[in-house]
Amino acid sequence: MQVSESKQTAFHPITSKKAAGFTEEAGWWWVTNFGDTDAEYRAVRQGVGMWDLSPLNKWEFRGSDAAEAIQRVHSNDVVGMRAGQVRYGAFLDEDGLLVDDGTVFKHADDHLWVCTNGDEHADYFSEAIKGLDASFEYIAPELPSMQIQGPTSRDLLRGLTDAPLDSMRYFTFLPEQVKVGGVPVWLSRTGFSGELGYELFLRPDGAVDLWEAVESAGAVPYGADIIEPVRVETGMIVKDYDYEPHERTPFDLGLDRTVTLDAGGEFMGKEQLREVAKNPPNRLKTIRLEGDTLPEYGSSVTRDGREIGVLSSPATSPTFGNIGLAILEADSAADGTTVEVSVEGGTTGGTVDVLAIYDPTKARPRS
Numbered sequence: 001m002q003v004s005e006s007k008q009t010a011f012h013p014i015t016s017k018k019a020a021g022f023t024e025e026a027g028w029w030w031v032t033n034f035g036d037t038d039a040e041y042r043a044v045r046q047g048v049g050m051w052d053l054s055p056l057n058k059w060e061f062r063g064s065d066a067a068e069a070i071q072r073v074h075s076n077d078v079v080g081m082r083a084g085q086v087r088y089g090a091f092l093d094e095d096g097l098l099v100d101d102g103t104v105f106k107h108a109d110d111h112l113w114v115c116t117n118g119d120e121h122a123d124y125f126s127e128a129i130k131g132l133d134a135s136f137e138y139i140a141p142e143l144p145s146m147q148i149q150g151p152t153s154r155d156l157l158r159g160l161t162d163a164p165l166d167s168m169r170y171f172t173f174l175p176e177q178v179k180v181g182g183v184p185v186w187l188s189r190t191g192f193s194g195e196l197g198y199e200l201f202l203r204p205d206g207a208v209d210l211w212e213a214v215e216s217a218g219a220v221p222y223g224a225d226i227i228e229p230v231r232v233e234t235g236m237i238v239k240d241y242d243y244e245p246h247e248r249t250p251f252d253l254g255l256d257r258t259v260t261l262d263a264g265g266e267f268m269g270k271e272q273l274r275e276v277a278k279n280p281p282n283r284l285k286t287i288r289l290e291g292d293t294l295p296e297y298g299s300s301v302t303r304d305g306r307e308i309g310v311l312s313s314p315a316t317s318p319t320f321g322n323i324g325l326a327i328l329e330a331d332s333a334a335d336g337t338t339v340e341v342s343v344e345g346g347t348t349g350g351t352v353d354v355l356a357i358y359d360p361t362k363a364r365p366r367s
Contacts, residue, residue, distance in 0.1 A: 051221070091121075099121070256280070288357075295342065
């Protein structure tokens with residue numbers, strides 16, 4: 001399949017021969033699917049799948065104050081990280097509202113990676129490093145990445161690497177490169193599926209060889225078409241879908257555990273969030289939707305005729321049927337609450353359920 005020469009990932013020379021379609025989003029070409037979305041979904045939930053997530057925006061911070069610079073804008077405890085740890089949280093403005101969300105990887109005290117949804121943060125990070133011994137660089141084009149996700153992902157990787165997979169804990173990575181299928185990679189026990197899984201970061205010249213090795217070992221390639229049901233099932237948010245910058249606090253998006261109010265690091269909006277944490281006005285929940293018509297993104301949620309929230313991300317799940325993530329007023333967010341959701345000029349019924357309906361305790365990715 002032929003697409004524009006621009007905005008292609010390092011895996012494109014091989015995915016272009018296998019993909020059933022592409023879509024352009026956020027400046028990159030993404031594979032939509034490989035011809036059988038049911039099989040792709042089953043691979044992630046029951047076996048092992050592989051996904052080109054190279055368009056994930058990545059930034060490299062260096063300098064003796066690099067961790068402090070990131071801490072200024074990140075809600076989780078960055079300055080307290082050890083080498084090899086990964087931490088997820090919110091990037092904040094001065095009012096404690098989300099600018100973005102994403103992860104921080106600590107290689108060393110003076111070397112960290114940051115991953116974000118958006119690529120428009122150069123000015124934002126420039127403010128964060130002011131007065132500090134720190135610099136940053138946008139490195140996404142030089143650092144393609146692959147996700148290997150699913151209950152049998154560890155078993156597959158055992159046949160491709162000598163890396164210490166059994167000792168790697170959830171949300172850790174190996175700061176030194178290891179070889180997977182003969183290709184040097186940075187290996188991380190993280191992912192975007194709610195399953196046991198890994199992320200591999202590498203240099204572009206190894207991408208095709210890595211793809212061939214992982215697929216030959218039995219992984220099923222999957223594309224963007226199954227990401228919505230997978231992430232909605234597991235309560236994972238995305239900027240510009242579940243929130244717009246500067247409009248929501250982390251507590252509106254279920255990120256309570258990532259706001260480290262009692263840790264030593266200081267970040268923008270910390271005192272404002274300390275007040276919000278006492279009585280969060282909104283909660284992120286799942287809604288089980290009735291009917292065959294899937295509501296639109298941003299559909300209003302009402303109860304007894306009063307608007308109580310918004311359906312931020314709807315999806316048709318092969319496991320649960322029509323569901324959606326919703327930001328709801330806290331007093332209407334109890335499990336079992338019945339609501340109405342706007343759809344095609346009318347409403348459809350729904351029932352509030354636990355966030356991360358697929359695996360609320362996150363036992364599967366920790367397995």
